[in-house]
Amino acid sequence: MPIQRRTILKSTDRKGIHLQLQSATPQPSFWKRPPGYLLVTAIGVCGVVGWLYFNFDSEITETLVRQDEVVQQPKIFTVQCSEDYDNYKRYPGCTPQTCGRAVTDGVVTHEEALVLQRLAERGLSLAGSDGGASILDLHSGALSMGKQFVNIYRYFGEQIKDVFSEDDFQLYRAVRARIQGVIAETFGLDPSRMYLTKPTFFSRINGSVARTTHDEYWHPHIDKVTYGSFDYTSLLYLSDYGRDFGGGRFVFMDADGNRTVEPRAGRVSFFSSGSENLHRVEKVGWGTRFAITVSFTCDQAHAIADPSLP
Numbered sequence: 643m644p645i646q647r648r649t650i651l652k653s654t655d656r657k658g659i660h661l662q663l664q665s666a667t668p669q670p671s672f673w674k675r676p677p678g679y680l681l682v683t684a685i686g687v688c689g690v691v692g693w694l695y696f697n698f699d700s701e702i703t704e705t706l707v708r709q710d711e712v713v714q715q716p717k718i719f720t721v722q723c724s725e726d727y728d729n730y731k732r733y734p735g736c737t738p739q740t741c742g743r744a745v746t747d748g749v750v751t752h753e754e755a756l757v758l759q760r761l762a763e764r765g766l767s768l769a770g771s772d773g774g775a776s777i778l779d780l781h782s783g784a785l786s787m788g789k790q791f792v793n794i795y796r797y798f799g800e801q802i803k804d805v806f807s808e809d810d811f812q813l814y815r816a817v818r819a820r821i822q823g824v825i826a827e828t829f830g831l832d833p834s835r836m837y838l839t840k841p842t843f844f845s846r847i848n849g850s851v852a853r854t855t856h857d858e859y860w861h862p863h864i865d866k867v868t869y870g871s872f873d874y875t876s877l878l879y880l881s882d883y884g885r886d887f888g889g890g891r892f893v894f895m896d897a898d899g900n901r902t903v904e905p906r907a908g909r910v911s912f913f914s915s916g917s918e919n920l921h922r923v924e925k926v927g928w929g930t931r932f933a934i935t936v937s938f939t940c941d942q943a944h945a946i947a948d949p950s951l952p
């Protein structure tokens with residue numbers, strides 16, 4: 643240790659002489675330090691400011707599940723049901739009696755999530771929004787293109803079979819069935835009385851500036867109001883918060899503060915769709931965030947079949 647200290651002093655001295663030769667004006671002692679020190683300080687300051695910019699949100703009160711946590715069994719958070727359900731017909735075995743939200747990493751494997759992420763990448767690379775948020779709906783065929791949407795099945799015809807395979811659709815179906823199972827088990831429902839409903843879509847979000855309202859994914863909303871038929875919403879994340887993208891956390895906006903879920907590839911987050919689960923997605927600051935929205939209704943009139951190749 644003493645040897646090291648002596649070496650540093652020597653180099654500081656040399657630098658001091660050099661500076662004195664360059665300018666006769668006395669400099670504050672800070673500026674006499676070696677440029678390496680300045681650089682490290684500057685990087686440190688930028689790092690702290692950057693970290694604060696992306697992570698400091700005075701409204702955030704609690705993180706329900708962190709990205710680096712692995713929850714094999716659903717982590718369940720019960721909340722009181724809103725009165726929304728009183729305005730709808732009740733379906734025994736399905737309509738929420740207990741409301742809440744839950745998160746599990748034990749339903750979809752990391753490998754399956756990556757296969758689905760590649761599927762989303764292939765599909766969305768055919769077009770995509772001009773703004774920061776693109777969707778691909780395998781059921782209706784809707785794909786963001788520029789400032790609007792096209793129907794992939796009509797627009798690309800038979801060629802779509804070069805992009806998606808039967809295996810891709812089988813994986814979607816298997817994952818959908820498992821998610822349905824875990825929602826039924828968690829909320830004490832009869833899975834045969836819940837139905838997949840639309841829209842069900844892959845989303846790709848990056849930090850680009852929004853061009854149309856379709857790109858404005860960050861607004862607080864209630865899924866039952868936004869989508870009508872939803873009774874249970876699930877989100878399957880296909881990329882990792884903090885690794886693949888920054889910002890983009892899911893935020894439950896409760897009366898007593900915000901509660902966040904950090905996306906993790908293979909993580910399923912699900913919740914009753916009424917106003918007890920008002921939520922938003924933080925703006926994505928960097929990188930690309932992939933997810934799938936898969937939702938269920940109790941009303942068979944709003945049921946849709948699993949997506950399939952035409």
Ligand SMILES: O=C(O)CCC(=O)C(=O)O
Binds near residue numbers: 845877892933935
């Ligand atoms: O991608 C997310 O985390 C949430 C998306 C969402 O709120 C929705 O699709 O309604």
Ligand SMILES: [Fe+2]
Binds near residue numbers: 921
């Ligand atoms: Fe939503």
